Amino acid sequence: MEVFLSVLLILSYLVPTSGVLFGSKPLYKMPHTSKYAYKTYYMEQQVDHFSFANNDIYKQRYLVSTEHWGGFGMPILFYCGNEGDITLFSENTGFMWDIAPEFDAMIVFAEHRYYGESMPYGDDSYKNKSMLSYLTAEQALADFATLIRYMKATMKDASGSPVVAFGGSYGGMLAAWFRMKYPNIVVGAMAASAPIWQFTNLTSCSRPYEIITNDFEKGGANCTKVVKRSWKVINSLAKSDAGLSEITKQLRLCDKLKTQEDANSVKDWIKGTWFNLAMVNYPYPANFLAPLPAWPINEVCKHMNNAEASDDVILMQVASALNVYFNFTGNQKCFNISSNAVDTLGDLGWSYQSCTEMVMPFCSHGKNDMFESFPWDIKAFTEGCQKTWGVTPRPKWIPVQFWAKDLEMATNIIFSNGLLDPWSAGGVLDEISDDITTILIPDGAHHLDLRTPNAKDPLSVREARVLETVTIMKWIKSAV
Numbered sequence: 001m002e003v004f005l006s007v008l009l010i011l012s013y014l015v016p017t018s019g020v021l022f023g024s025k026p027l028y029k030m031p032h033t034s035k036y037a038y039k040t041y042y043m044e045q046q047v048d049h050f051s052f053a054n055n056d057i058y059k060q061r062y063l064v065s066t067e068h069w070g071g072f073g074m075p076i077l078f079y080c081g082n083e084g085d086i087t088l089f090s091e092n093t094g095f096m097w098d099i100a101p102e103f104d105a106m107i108v109f110a111e112h113r114y115y116g117e118s119m120p121y122g123d124d125s126y127k128n129k130s131m132l133s134y135l136t137a138e139q140a141l142a143d144f145a146t147l148i149r150y151m152k153a154t155m156k157d158a159s160g161s162p163v164v165a166f167g168g169s170y171g172g173m174l175a176a177w178f179r180m181k182y183p184n185i186v187v188g189a190m191a192a193s194a195p196i197w198q199f200t201n202l203t204s205c206s207r208p209y210e211i212i213t214n215d216f217e218k219g220g221a222n223c224t225k226v227v228k229r230s231w232k233v234i235n236s237l238a239k240s241d242a243g244l245s246e247i248t249k250q251l252r253l254c255d256k257l258k259t260q261e262d263a264n265s266v267k268d269w270i271k272g273t274w275f276n277l278a279m280v281n282y283p284y285p286a287n288f289l290a291p292l293p294a295w296p297i298n299e300v301c302k303h304m305n306n307a308e309a310s311d312d313v314i315l316m317q318v319a320s321a322l323n324v325y326f327n328f329t330g331n332q333k334c335f336n337i338s339s340n341a342v343d344t345l346g347d348l349g350w351s352y353q354s355c356t357e358m359v360m361p362f363c364s365h366g367k368n369d370m371f372e373s374f375p376w377d378i379k380a381f382t383e384g385c386q387k388t389w390g391v392t393p394r395p396k397w398i399p400v401q402f403w404a405k406d407l408e409m410a411t412n413i414i415f416s417n418g419l420l421d422p423w424s425a426g427g428v429l430d431e432i433s434d435d436i437t438t439i440l441i442p443d444g445a446h447h448l449d450l451r452t453p454n455a456k457d458p459l460s461v462r463e464a465r466v467l468e469t470v471t472i473m474k475w476i477k478s479a480v
Helices: 084-092 094-101 137-154 170-181 207-219 222-236 241-250 260-279 294-301 311-326 347-356 378-389 397-401 422-426 460-478
Strands: 025-028 039-044 057-065 077-079 105-108 163-168 189-193 339-342 413-418 436-441
Touching: 025 170, 039 137, 039 413, 057 084, 057 137, 077 084, 077 094, 077 137, 077 170, 084 105, 094 105, 094 460, 105 137, 137 170, 137 339, 137 397, 163 170, 163 460, 170 189, 170 413, 189 222, 189 460, 207 260, 207 294, 207 422, 222 260, 222 311, 222 378, 260 294, 260 311, 294 311, 347 378, 413 422, 413 460, 436 460
Parallel strands: 025 339, 077 105, 077 163, 163 189, 189 413, 413 436
Antiparallel strands: 039 057, 057 105
16 A cells, blocks of 8 residues: 655654554555455445444455364364455464364454455545544444454354454454453453553563564664764764765665655664564564564674764764665665555554544653653644644543553453564563463564464464463353
């Protein structure tokens, strides 16, 4: 999806759940062939589940596989779609496909409204804030609940099937909230890398960048020193036209930098890339956000190893490191700073959600991390949202709506977090009750445990999957 925003949406310090900086264009197009067998369906949904003034309907896309389903009484594994085309998540959630035969389970991937093909108002869905006003987590959860009830009522032998919700990242947040809000619909939820506490007054806004820094420190002795120095080099060179030309040349940028603001955009782009790398620091080659080698941060840090080099060499090192993320396949002649992710991630929709209810504070103190210092400025954030979308954020709403940290009454939820993942900062890391399972994966990045099992998976993620499988089986047996 190509984003038409004329400005970088909010400020350099905001990174959405997908890890994609607002205003970015897709880095590359995901292949549209599937390695899994499923059928595609569409269901008519209410655009507005919570009032009687709007009776508009739209078609929600969902994918169904009954290949391993055992029929009556056998479970349904239900993925809560997040901010993107649902086929992207079906291809990158191999854990569900892997356990389906063991559970004799049906698999369902439900697309989130306003993403992929599930557009309430077609091409006009993003036309104005009135059309977009139904893009909320609450409406999406109501879609999921309605879809499950519809499937149970219309599919032969499905009425007695217990449903387990799954999700990763924002989808993991939705899975957890689904169980909390609709415990009569789903018997449990697996919420992988779900930053349900990355909200105002719940989590330190600087913690994600400290985690990224720790990842890069493990990648190489001088890696974070080169990154930290690179900001100063860019700032110094950006003071003159000759310096801006030098930045353009050394970083191999497609478009020549002309102003200080252009240089700031370059820094935002680099910062977003380091964030993304930490998210997808997987132990094997993968292409979730971009085609990358195994342990990509280690590969990146091989290029950033001399913190005492001259300014031009510092930039050359950074350029070589960026090449691992943006040009691992060798097809790119230059770097486009408006490119940051795959075309199936909905950074446009997420920017709107971030400006309404999904307000996640980010900041850096510049002391315990490798980034420049920047504050969380809710006033500036709000002004950016009003300018771009004409909406005013409600930063305190999600903690009210979804219980903040008061989860003692919640049951049958798995919260798994890879500690290499910057989003683990906002995750549930401590034990809350006997009815909530908390799993920490020291060697795991962003929802690694949801991905297809791989021979190169660390022991910690293999052990996590075993515990997840046993726990889910317990929920299902208790429900039938």
